[in-house]
Amino acid sequence: MNNRTILKRTFAAAVIAGLSLTAAAQRHPRELGPAPELAFKLVRPATFTLDNGIRCFYLEDRELPLVSVTGLIKGGSLHEPAGKVGLASLFGTVLRTGGTRKLTGDQINEELEFLAASIESSTGPQNTSIRAGSLKKDFGRLVELLADLIMNPEFRQDKIDLARNQSLESMRRRWDQPYQVAMLLFNEKLYGADSPYGRRATPASLQAVAREDLLDFHRRYFAPGNLALGITGDISQKEARAALERVFKSWPKKTVAIPEVPPLAEKADGTVYYAAKDTPQGNVWMGHLGIAARSPDEFKVKVMNDILGGGGFTARLMKELRSNRGLTYGIYGGVSEGIGRERGAFRIGSQLKADRFVEAIDLVKSIIRDMQDNPVSDEEIATAKNSLVNSFVFRFEQKGQILSQFMQLKLDGYPDDYLDAYIENIRAVSKADVREAARKHMDLEKMIIVVVGDEKRFDRPPASLGGKVESIDLRALQEAEKVK
Amino acid sequence: MKKPGNPLRFGTLALILVLGLGPLAGQNLEDKVHARTLKNGLTVLLIERHGAPVFSTVYGFKVGSVDEVAGITGTAHLFEHMAFKGTPKIGTSDFEKEKPIMEDVDRVGREWSLELAKGERADKAKLARLREELTALEAGQSKFIVKDEIDVIYSNVGGVGLNAGTGTDQTLYMISLPSNQLELFCLVESERIRNAVLREFYTERSVIQEERKQTTDAVPTRLLSEMFMAAAFMAHPYGHPVVGWASDIHSVTLEEALAFKNRYYTPNNCVLAIAGDVDPAKAWPLVERYFGDIPRGEDPPVLRTVEPKQLGERRVRFEFDAEPLLMMGFHKPAFLTKEDAAASVLAYVLTSGRTSRLSKDLVQDKQIAVSISAGSGPGQRYPNLMTFSGVPRFPHTVEELEAAVLEHIEKVKAEPITDRELQKVKNNIGASYVRSMSSNMGLAMTLMRYQLLFGDWKLYLKYKDIVDGVTARDVMDFARTYLTPENRTVAVLVKKAKAD
Numbered sequence: 011m012n013n014r015t016i017l018k019r020t021f022a023a024a025v026i027a028g029l030s031l032t033a034a035a036q037r038h039p040r041e042l043g044p045a046p047e048l049a050f051k052l053v054r055p056a057t058f059t060l061d062n063g064i065r066c067f068y069l070e071d072r073e074l075p076l077v078s079v080t081g082l083i084k085g086g087s088l089h090e091p092a093g094k095v096g097l098a099s100l101f102g103t104v105l106r107t108g109g110t111r112k113l114t115g116d117q118i119n120e121e122l123e124f125l126a127a128s129i130e131s132s133t134g135p136q137n138t139s140i141r142a143g144s145l146k147k148d149f150g151r152l153v154e155l156l157a158d159l160i161m162n163p164e165f166r167q168d169k170i171d172l173a174r175n176q177s178l179e180s181m182r183r184r185w186d187q188p189y190q191v192a193m194l195l196f197n198e199k200l201y202g203a204d205s206p207y208g209r210r211a212t213p214a215s216l217q218a219v220a221r222e223d224l225l226d227f228h229r230r231y232f233a234p235g236n237l238a239l240g241i242t243g244d245i246s247q248k249e250a251r252a253a254l255e256r257v258f259k260s261w262p263k264k265t266v267a268i269p270e271v272p273p274l275a276e277k278a279d280g281t282v283y284y285a286a287k288d289t290p291q292g293n294v295w296m297g298h299l300g301i302a303a304r305s306p307d308e309f310k311v312k313v314m315n316d317i318l319g320g321g322g323f324t325a326r327l328m329k330e331l332r333s334n335r336g337l338t339y340g341i342y343g344g345v346s347e348g349i350g351r352e353r354g355a356f357r358i359g360s361q362l363k364a365d366r367f368v369e370a371i372d373l374v375k376s377i378i379r380d381m382q383d384n385p386v387s388d389e390e391i392a393t394a395k396n397s398l399v400n401s402f403v404f405r406f407e408q409k410g411q412i413l414s415q416f417m418q419l420k421l422d423g424y425p426d427d428y429l430d431a432y433i434e435n436i437r438a439v440s441k442a443d444v445r446e447a448a449r450k451h452m453d454l455e456k457m458i459i460v461v462v463g464d465e466k467r468f469d470r471p472p473a474s475l476g477g478k479v480e481s482i483d484l485r486a487l488q489e490a491e492k493v494k
Numbered sequence: 495m496k497k498p499g500n501p502l503r504f505g506t507l508a509l510i511l512v513l514g515l516g517p518l519a520g521q522n523l524e525d526k527v528h529a530r531t532l533k534n535g536l537t538v539l540l541i542e543r544h545g546a547p548v549f550s551t552v553y554g555f556k557v558g559s560v561d562e563v564a565g566i567t568g569t570a571h572l573f574e575h576m577a578f579k580g581t582p583k584i585g586t587s588d589f590e591k592e593k594p595i596m597e598d599v600d601r602v603g604r605e606w607s608l609e610l611a612k613g614e615r616a617d618k619a620k621l622a623r624l625r626e627e628l629t630a631l632e633a634g635q636s637k638f639i640v641k642d643e644i645d646v647i648y649s650n651v652g653g654v655g656l657n658a659g660t661g662t663d664q665t666l667y668m669i670s671l672p673s674n675q676l677e678l679f680c681l682v683e684s685e686r687i688r689n690a691v692l693r694e695f696y697t698e699r700s701v702i703q704e705e706r707k708q709t710t711d712a713v714p715t716r717l718l719s720e721m722f723m724a725a726a727f728m729a730h731p732y733g734h735p736v737v738g739w740a741s742d743i744h745s746v747t748l749e750e751a752l753a754f755k756n757r758y759y760t761p762n763n764c765v766l767a768i769a770g771d772v773d774p775a776k777a778w779p780l781v782e783r784y785f786g787d788i789p790r791g792e793d794p795p796v797l798r799t800v801e802p803k804q805l806g807e808r809r810v811r812f813e814f815d816a817e818p819l820l821m822m823g824f825h826k827p828a829f830l831t832k833e834d835a836a837a838s839v840l841a842y843v844l845t846s847g848r849t850s851r852l853s854k855d856l857v858q859d860k861q862i863a864v865s866i867s868a869g870s871g872p873g874q875r876y877p878n879l880m881t882f883s884g885v886p887r888f889p890h891t892v893e894e895l896e897a898a899v900l901e902h903i904e905k906v907k908a909e910p911i912t913d914r915e916l917q918k919v920k921n922n923i924g925a926s927y928v929r930s931m932s933s934n935m936g937l938a939m940t941l942m943r944y945q946l947l948f949g950d951w952k953l954y955l956k957y958k959d960i961v962d963g964v965t966a967r968d969v970m971d972f973a974r975t976y977l978t979p980e981n982r983t984v985a986v987l988v989k990k991a992k993a994d
Contacts, residue, residue: 036689038583039647039681045674050547073545074928107848119848124918126925145925172858179817179864179887186714186816288815290707322656323578323645333642336700339708361708363700393649400652403672407546408933 050403052429055240055416056247060255062234062263067417068250069242071409077243078143078410079156082421085231086136088206088271096177096211097219101227102133103173105140108165108224110158115169118155127152129159135207136349137421138231146244150253157257160232165224178213185488188289189361192462195283195482196295199458200355202277207352212491234258235265238421240413274299274353276456280477283460285484292367292463296374297357298456303348303422309435310447315344316394317386317444318377319358324393326377327358337363337370345451349422356452364467368474371459381448385441398436405429523931527941528774529951530781534790535762538781539941539951541769543934549770550655550670550934551679553687554946557758558663559736560797560873566746568738569754571660572702576751577667578644578658579693581685585643586693592638596693599631603696604747611745628696639693644682651675655935660736662873663947670935673771680784683766687759688788695748703744706737714816714987715883722821722985723872725808726879730801732872760791767942770934801825801877810985819987820892822899823879826870826976830948834870835960836972837880841868842919843911843969844902845882849918856898862890866899875947879983880976892986906973910966923961 055067087098106129109115122128127144129152140160144152185191194210201208241250278298301307319327319342327341343358362370406412419428461472462484473479528540558570582589606624609616640646648656648669658667667686671679710716720735727733737743766785768777804825827833844852845868852866866884886895930936941951 036583036685037681039678042677042681045651045678048547048672048674050672073543074931076928076932116849123847123849124914124921126922145928172861175861175887176864179885182888183817183885188712189708290711291704321649323642324649329641332701333694334636334697336697336704339701339705361704361712363704389646393646397649397652400650400672401654403546403548403652404654404670407548 048403050406053406053412055242055413058247058251060234060251060258062258062261063265064234064254064258064261065238065420066251066254067238067240067413067420068247069240069409069413070245070247071242072244075146075244076143077146077149077152077241077245078141079153080142080240080410080414080417081138081140081156081160082238082240082417083138083140083160083231084136084236084266084268084421085227086134086138088135089231089269090206090227092204092209093215094219094223095209095215097223097227098133098138099211100170100173100177100216100219101224102131102138104165104169104224105133105138105163105228106131106159107173108163108169110162111164112158112162113155114164114166118159121151122155125151129156131159149243149245153253153257157254157261160237161258161261163228165221165228167221170219170221170224174216174219177211177216181211181213181216181491185484188287188291188293188462189359191285191287191484192293192295192460193359195285195462196297196357196359196458196460199281199283199460200278200297200299200357201274205274206271207274231266231268233264233266234261235263236268238417240417242409242413271352278456278458280455281458282472282475282477282479283458283482284465284472284479285460285462285482286464287462287484288464289462290364290467291361292364292370292461292468293361294367294371294459294461295357295359296371296457296459297343297355298453298458300345300354300356301347301451302353303350304424305347307447307450308347310439310443311345311347311451312398313391313394313436313439314381314444314447314451316398317390318381318448319343321394321397324390324397326381327374330373330377331360331362331370335370335373337366337373341374345447356457364463365469367463367468368470368472371475375454378448378452378454382445382452384445386444388441391439391441391444395436395439399433402433523955524952527951529945530778532761532782532786534786534788535760535764536785536788537765537945538785539765539767539769539938539945540772540774540777540781541767541934541937541941542772542774543769543937544771547673547771548670548934549673549676549768549772550668550938551683551766551768552666552668552935552938552942553683553764553766554664554666554942555759556663556763556875556946557665557794558661558873559734559738560662560731560875561758561794562731562734562738562754564734565742566750566754567734567742568702568736569742569746569751570665570758571736571738572699572743572746573751573755573759574658574660574665574667575698575702576692576695576755577686577690578642579698580640580643580691581689582691583685583689584647584682585640585691587638587640589638589691592635595631595635595638596691599628599635599695600748602628602631604749606696607745607747611741613741632694632696635693644686647678647682651678662732662736663875664943666939666942668935668939670770676768676772676777677780677784680780684784684788687761687764687785690755690759692748692752695751699743699746702737703740706740706743710735710737714814714819717814718812718819718821718985718987719883721810721812722823722983725810725985726804726823726825726983727801729799730876731797731799732801732876732878756791758794760794761785761788762790763794765942765946767938767945769938769941797876804981804983806980808983810983812985812987813990814987815990816987817888817989818886818892820884820886820895820899821881821985822884822896823871823881823983824976824978824981825877826880826972828877829870829874830953830957830960832960832964832968833972833976835957835964836968837870837976838961839916839919839964840906840911840969840972841870841880842922843915844868844906846919846922851902852899855902856884856895860898861887862898863887863895866895892988896984896986903973903977907970907977910970913966916964916966916969920962923958927958 055069090097107115129142131140142156198208331337341360345356346354348354526542531537653671656669856863864887944954945951
């Protein structure tokens with residue numbers, strides 16, 4: 011990309027200095043001339059493949075004597091067996107804390123912390139990520155430990171028990187905050203309690219996970235052909251490559267087939283779910299399924315989101331509910347894309363003034379309806395597109411961020427020129443496109459509404475939100491989960 | 495799309511500064527930082543980092559909730575919200591026509607607020623009449639309002655992270671911009687400092703009432719922390735919450751907010767830091783031209799109240815619909831003292847990382863807790879607290895956790911920490927100084943804070959020397975002197991017994 015897309019403004023200071031003392035400020039920004047050209051070149055990491063097939067992304071960063079390495083391995087909670095929900099999350103923790111064949115987790119802790127270095131891992135729905143960082147002088151040792159953890163994790167039983175106990179405690183505590191409870195219920199209702207996307211770990215499912223399951227998960231997904239590594243910092247590509255070849259050389263070439271996850275079925279049917287909780291605000295999440303990854307509507311939806319609820323205070327939801335009416339501290343939402351073959355979600359969430367709760371949700375609906383029925387204004391679409399285009403440069407602010415962005419795009423199957431074409435794709439979106447996206451990807455009839463709050467404090471009962479109301483008993487859910 | 499649940503703008507800064515011990519190795523920092531104090535007293539730090547063509551800025555006023563008195567708690571934070579409503583040039587289509595309506599809004603709003611403040615004894619009919627009158631006036635004014643124009647201006651040029659935060663000690667305003675937008679930044683922000691217009695005051699007051707419910711009343715850790723601080727400080731204003739007490743947020747007037755602003759929002763009480771791809775030769779003339787003629791103000795008033803020495807343990811026990819939590823704290827001297835540095839080292843040894851004493855013993859071995867962290871709070875300008883926050887693991891109780899933490903504190907009083915522990919802390923602090931220089935906003939915030947609160951950004955470098963000078967003996971002395979039963983405040987949240 012070049013800089014033509016960035017608004018221009020001239021430094022007039024030298025010319026005008028002394029000309030006027032008070033007029034410098036006390037002007038409207040539109041009275042400023044065009045800004046200077048912004049010189050920006052898209053920075054791209056180098057790529058190379060190790061002898062055993064590990065794909066590497068590299069970006070030099072000589073500013074500070076630091077190095078960092080990130081590993082991404084496909085396979086996550088979407089792929090865990092139904093009776094063992096929570097396996098992947100436990101795996102992500104104990105991969106690091108359980109140590110390696112040679113070293114216990116405690117020994118690794120002691121060594122890393124003394125060096126002011128760190129290695130941390132976690133497993134999400136799609137993949138495991140493992141992030142390592144140290145001072146430059148400790149790079150050699152850092153990658154030795156990293157490789158050992160990736161190739162030879164031991165999953166010692168005491169650390170499995172520790173991680174499980176910690177998870178059980180967070181399950182007890184996941185009912186403490188009303189907005190989180192609403193989110194949890196929304197995910198379950200949106201995706202279905204049995205779907206890999208909507209199911210959640212319970213004490214029983216977590217108890218069912220044994221050390222052998224973690225070893226099996228490792229055997230299944232951890233192989234050179236399924237690992238991508240990103241390296242950045244005060245080190246040359248040659249040095250980095252040599253060090254990585256050395257530490258991973260004992261790992262034999264192997265590829266992995268990631269199992270297909272059954273496609274999502276839309277379950278949203280306009281139901282209102284109400285969970286009573288004694289809390290000062292009305293907590294709400296509403297929505298239905300979103301668009302697929304690489305959908306042809308991706309950029310139309312991005313612009314629409316910015317105008318509806320993604321663009322902070324310039325977005326309609328925030329402007330109307332917070333700024334004009336004082337009904338909430340914040341409201342965000344929009345239609346997200348899926349990852350891989352999956353669909354994302356259309357969702358809006360907020361914590362609303364209880365005695366105007368139903369009024370506020372009706373207002374959200376009318377804002378959506380308006381975006382479906384009428385074109386957005388010229389100013390709105392210009393601001394949304396300018397914002398997306400001109401802030402693009404911030405995707406390249408930090409080297410580590412550039413690296414992980416490219417790795418993630420590659421892993422998720424985006425084309426290599428995705429970022430090069432990004433700005434032109436945003437610029438091509440029209441007002442008609444925004445309206446079409448609003449009509450096609452948001453459906454008020456289908457949308458489910460999950461409410462957590464105290465209906466006695468509401469302006470009107472949840473039933474007046476339309477649709478059938480289903481009550482959810484939080485206490486019963488909590489009791490059902492209690493560890494026996 | 496930005497994910498729902500992102501941190502919202504205008505947050506109150508976290509009450510406890512977790513002791514990551516911020517920053518540094520001095521890596522040529524002195525070559526990168528250019529400092530200048532303008533004639534009106536505004537200190538500006540330009541920090542050169544020529545990576546991506548962007549810069550981040552933060553400016554702070556040395557005013558926070560610690561500068562509030564009873565009745566107007568939350569005003570520093572409230573004004574921070576109002577600073578986004580524009581100026582006579584920004585946020586309006588015709589200021590001359592808007593102005594007289596605003597004056598009526600101010601008059602009716604004040605009358606309404608004062609009546610509201612009577613609580614139960616308020617005249618309901620009068621309240622309704624005034625509210626109606628106010629709504630009509632606001633509707634009239636709204637015809638001239640250009641909504642959230644500061645946001646629109648910055649969004650159009652690609653600005654990100656327009657935000658602000660209020661803490662006990664300071665109020666901060668931030669934005670990051672492409673590097674060709676420095677003049678726009680200077681224009682908008684100098685206008686805002688000079689001439690903020692408090693549009694839509696009563697709507698924003700309502701937003702903050704919701705903010706309080708969302709971020710305190712519905713959040714067990716925050717609610718407990720509020721009660722804990724109120725118990726630990728009897729006299730000093732560190733005892734009241736940054737967001738303010740609900741009654742005060744409910745009734746503070748526009749006039750009071752403006753008076754508060756005029757007292758503290760002066761260039762001589764402000765530091766501006768700009769970090770990133772900036773050329774000092776081009777930046778200084780712009781900074782001088784836009785910010786240089788904001789009139790200097792009077793020095794802000796001196797806070798007289800000193801927290802009396804605590805003479806006995808204070809305890810808070812609080813029942814709520816949530817799992818149990820523990821907070822504990824001990825009064826200690828202010829930041830940049832040797833005692834405070836010893837407390838930082840001790841906090842590190844006790845709870846930082848998996849090899850720290852409490853994490854190893856209480857979280858990993860005995861598994862009494864799922865987390866425990868030591869820190870310092872709620873501010874740095876005045877003597878404050880060394881704090882411990884713990885989350886017990888069922889079936890272990892807050893009482894067990896409290897006893898276990900106290901046992902470790904006794905151990906620190908009895909035996910010096912080891913050489914290896916001390917060295918580990920110092921290694922980590924050294925590395926964190928290096929890491930702190932990898933982000934424009936992080937660097938701008940850190941240096942700005944040292945300059946604003948303590949008068950010299952270079953104290954950031956000196957702080958590392960202070961910590962490097964801490965010995966095992968200093969840590970033991972600190973524990974013996976300050977971590978005593980009579981100097982202790984303990985607050986616990988326990989789960990409410992079932993109502994049915």
